[in-house]
Amino acid sequence: MKPLLRLLVAASSHCLLSGxxxxxxxxxxxxxxxxxxxxxxxxxxxxxRWMTVSALFFPFGxxxxxxxx
Numbered sequence: 001m002k003p004l005l006r007l008l009v010a011a012s013s014h015c016l017l018s019g020x021x022x023x024x025x026x027x028x029x030x031x032x033x034x035x036x037x038x039x040x041x042x043x044x045x046x047x048x049r050w051m052t053v054s055a056l057f058f059p060f061g062x063x064x065x066x067x068x069x
Contacts, residue, residue: 020056020057023056024053024056024057027049027052027053028046028049028050028053031045031046031049032046
């Protein structure tokens with residue numbers, strides 16, 4: 001494999017992972033913001049978003065947990 005191609009593949013995978021982190025923080029943070037601002041706490045309001053975000057990083061584990069239930 002050519003060194004330039006390796007560098008491009010590594011950079012693109014790094015950008016994808018960074019994008020996932022930014023999206024996850026914004027997606028869950030938008031739901032959790034009222035809880036952080038001392039509004040009346042809603043315990044399970046963001047559970048669906050947390051599960052969606054965890055499926056981004058652990059897709060196989062989430063699929064196995066859903067199928068075993």
